[in-house]
Amino acid sequence: MxxxxxxxxxxxxxxxxxxxxxxxxxxxxxxxxxxxxxxxPLGTATTNNTYVQGQITACLAARMNWYGVSVRISLRNNEMASTPEERAAFPVREGAFWGNVFSTTQAPYLRACYSPAGVARARQLQRDCAAGHLSVDPVTGATAVQPCGSMQIVGSCDTVCNGKDYVNGFYRGCIRNSSVSPWERTDEVITTFLTAGP
Known part of the structure; x- marks a missing residue:
């Protein structure tokens, strides 16, 4: 809620x-x-309010945390702008989240992408869902990247998202599902921002 x-x-x-x-x-x-x-309503057996479903899904995904710890974040998109004070307190762009887990007419999905400049800070704060959780194979010692649950990490936001809002810094849209179409975008995306490092 x-x-x-x-x-x-x-x-x-x-x-x-x-x-x-x-x-x-x-x-x-x-x-x-x-x-x-x-x-x-979010939807019925044959229809969906995909905009509402997408907004809620993006928010849920943006707030997921591999470690289950609370981390203060700033969520921004075309529905929720930020104040100058919030932008100053949360200057590090972590990544973006989108999807639809409520649809009655298509398979549920979650997507995430990362901002390359924010990966180190995200991991420092124990926020791994945009860039992926790093785990070490106990047998080989190789490092692997794991997604948070069913969330698919699609790479750098610079590749899959277009245009950042000039004032608030959020991504205006990202590729909905590249396995279906490399062109179809969604604007039901939430971009997360983190505090700066010490």
Whole structure:
């Protein structure tokens, strides 16, 4: 809910455990990337609201972390601009994230790309999902790059994305799925930024 709803919006439900105890739950929004989700369905069996699905998926992917640790990041795209203070506090472009895990008409997918200049800082902060997690084969000693779960790392953002927003620095669009089309782009992309190193 924190990706999709605004701070003034909540999602409430309750569930019953094996002992018959009812547990009420309330989840508050935060970022508001798809705050209209409360009145517009993500999709039905035959139709999709692909824009909303893409925005929420990009936010979820951008916040994934191989290590499960909290790292302060700045998320930017055409829906969420940044303030001058935020841009000053988070100057290192890490990478970009996009996909659709909610579609009812196509296979779910997650994509990520990395900003070459941000790879070292991302790994220093334990953020490996844009550039990939480095692991060492215990038998051969070779280093391999692993994706975060089902997220496909498609390489440098400089290769797969076009145009950066002049003020906020986010990528305006990236290739949706290069195995289907090398030309079809999506603008449902979130670019992540990190704090500068010490």
């Amino acid at each position: 924190s990706c999709s709803l605004r701070p003034d919006q909540t999602f409430s439900f309750s569930w019953t455990d094996a002992n018959g105890v009812v547990h009420p739950e309330v989840y508050r929004g935060d970022l508001g990337y798809a705050h209209w989700w409360t009145t517009t």
